[in-house]
Amino acid sequence: xxxxxxxxxxxxxxYLHIGGARTALFNWLFARHSDGKFxxxxxxxxxxxxxxxxxxxxxNGMEWLGLDWDEGPYFQTERFDIxxxxxxxxxxxxxxxxxxxxxxxxKEKRTxxxxxxxxxxxxxxxxxLGRPKSSDPHVIRFKTxxxxxxxxxxxxxGEVKFENSELDDLIIQRSDGYPTxxxxxxxxxxxxxxxxxxxxxxxxxNTPRQALLYEGLEYNCPRFAHVPLILGSDRTRxxxxxxxxxxxxYKEAGYLPQALVNYLVRLGWSHGxxxxxxxxxxxxxxxxxxxxxxxxxxxxxxxxxLNAHYIKEEKPENLSRxxxxxxxxxxxxxxxxxxxxxxxLLLRERSKTLAEMxxxxxxxxxxxxxxxxxxxxxxxxxxxxxxxxxLIERFGNLQTFNQDTIETVFGxxxxxxxxxxxxxxxxxxxxxxxxxxxPGIYEVVAILGKKKVIDRLRSAIVFIENRGTPSNC
RNA sequence: GGUCCCAUCGUCUAGUGGCCUAGGACAUCGGCCUCUCACGCCGAAAACACGGGUUCGAUUCCCGUUGGGACUACCA
Numbered sequence: 241x242x243x244x245x246x247x248x249x250x251x252x253x254x255y256l257h258i259g260g261a262r263t264a265l266f267n268w269l270f271a272r273h274s275d276g277k278f279x280x281x282x283x284x285x286x287x288x289x290x291x292x293x294x295x296x297x298x299x300n301g302m303e304w305l306g307l308d309w310d311e312g313p314y315f316q317t318e319r320f321d322i323x324x325x326x327x328x329x330x331x332x333x334x335x336x337x338x339x340x341x342x343x344x345x346x347k348e349k350r351t352x353x354x355x356x357x358x359x360x361x362x363x364x365x366x367x368x369l370g371r372p373k374s375s376d377p378h379v380i381r382f383k384t385x386x387x388x389x390x391x392x393x394x395x396x397x398g399e400v401k402f403e404n405s406e407l408d409d410l411i412i413q414r415s416d417g418y419p420t421x422x423x424x425x426x427x428x429x430x431x432x433x434x435x436x437x438x439x440x441x442x443x444x445x446n447t448p449r450q451a452l453l454y455e456g457l458e459y460n461c462p463r464f465a466h467v468p469l470i471l472g473s474d475r476t477r478x479x480x481x482x483x484x485x486x487x488x489x490y491k492e493a494g495y496l497p498q499a500l501v502n503y504l505v506r507l508g509w510s511h512g513x514x515x516x517x518x519x520x521x522x523x524x525x526x527x528x529x530x531x532x533x534x535x536x537x538x539x540x541x542x543x544x545x546l547n548a549h550y551i552k553e554e555k556p557e558n559l560s561r562x563x564x565x566x567x568x569x570x571x572x573x574x575x576x577x578x579x580x581x582x583x584x585l586l587l588r589e590r591s592k593t594l595a596e597m598x599x600x601x602x603x604x605x606x607x608x609x610x611x612x613x614x615x616x617x618x619x620x621x622x623x624x625x626x627x628x629x630x631l632i633e634r635f636g637n638l639q640t641f642n643q644d645t646i647e648t649v650f651g652x653x654x655x656x657x658x659x660x661x662x663x664x665x666x667x668x669x670x671x672x673x674x675x676x677x678x679p680g681i682y683e684v685v686a687i688l689g690k691k692k693v694i695d696r697l698r699s700a701i702v703f704i705e706n707r708g709t710p711s712n713c
Numbered sequence: 714g715g716u717c718c719c720a721u722c723g724u725c726u727a728g729u730g731g732c733c734u735a736g737g738a739c740a741u742c743g744g745c746c747u748c749u750c751a752c753g754c755c756g757a758a759a760a761c762a763c764g765g766g767u768u769c770g771a772u773u774c775c776c777g778u779u780g781g782g783a784c785u786a787c788c789a
Binding site: 249250251283288343357360403413420422424440442443469507508514516536537548552587590654661663670675678680 | 714715716717718719720724725726727736737738739740747748749750751752753781782783784785786787788789
């Protein structure tokens, strides 16, 4: 068996999007599973739409997802000599020809054909003419066989048949001398020794043209595998309309790369009933045999669930490091210390994203607690001032300020005042966090520390005292 | 319009002719746990698009219908 060689070949006309990422992932997994090579090739022959920023965005996305490549990146714009060489070969063999038809002429013919209900194929005018090369503007076209059936054996779709008569003579070199997509892809895949072309379903219709090109160039076709597309919730191609489609947007929203990888791989591929896969498990178990044929709808809720899962699984020390940029974005300057790790430990059970985790840990670091209106109205009432006062005293007297001693204080106060713990915990929670929902109150008190807790309880008392006066309402 | 692809719970899927009273997961709904919120646990509801064949037997194989999608450029 020759070595497996796969490639990911994005065009740098935007960020790395969800669909592209999955294609890259499948190629990467297939190569890693087979101990083969994964190659990155940038298809930048569209000089109007290709940008440097997009190239960088693709690199960033791949790096974040952990999709490392063994060869490349190759750039098509640096390979013109190679394409020219192959075009010359085709011309020499009489398999390609110069075409001097103008874009306007072609457009006219196309509209006419459409109006008459015919197929808008190129009519082959210059194929008959056989004009030699000249300095007049021209493209180069490939002579497509007029008849015959073309069979492509796809590893996912099975055998797909196309009639050659449906195809026309495709342009392989544009008038500006640039090769076109279908031609450059074939030459690249040949010269890079690609054995498996794994790509989106949307390329299935290109495959017969490319197969013909392989034939014309006298090379064997690689194996093809057309992966079904990812659709938005309205069942059309995933696009910006459907929300975030950029891989890096998920990083910024606080997703973990392993969650996105796990989600993407399970969308279209399965291994029995298993839902969660480590990276090692994926490279071990991935196979094209278990890739489904039908398009899949992108389901943000399931991705969110997976993200929550991976957050729960992540070590507190890693989480605290990942959390810092999110805290800074919220104006909290935090150190990656033991306290932050304790906080992430509390919050990892209750956060679906790092952004959410940052939101719910803000109160630990803010100087002033901002009370949620409803929460304050319900729990910060005159009858709790007594409780707060007692707690301030008891906490003040504690030699050891930890979860156990704090819990004991709550227990004692609840017994002495004949109040259920919840009647104490909720007002305290609001006074310390501003909200009715937070991690366990003993943990929160312990992490905040004696001074902050007492300060915040005092502020709450002041808040309650001032509430009666209209100026503070 | 033409070409091609596709079709199991709302969604991702298991299922490769009898193991199917169709399994799992997300989401939804109920319950338990509990200092709140989550987490976790338990449970419920929820699908083989339709019509013909083939077969002793079809979710599974074949054909058609319907529905959805992709492509249809001197873009990739």
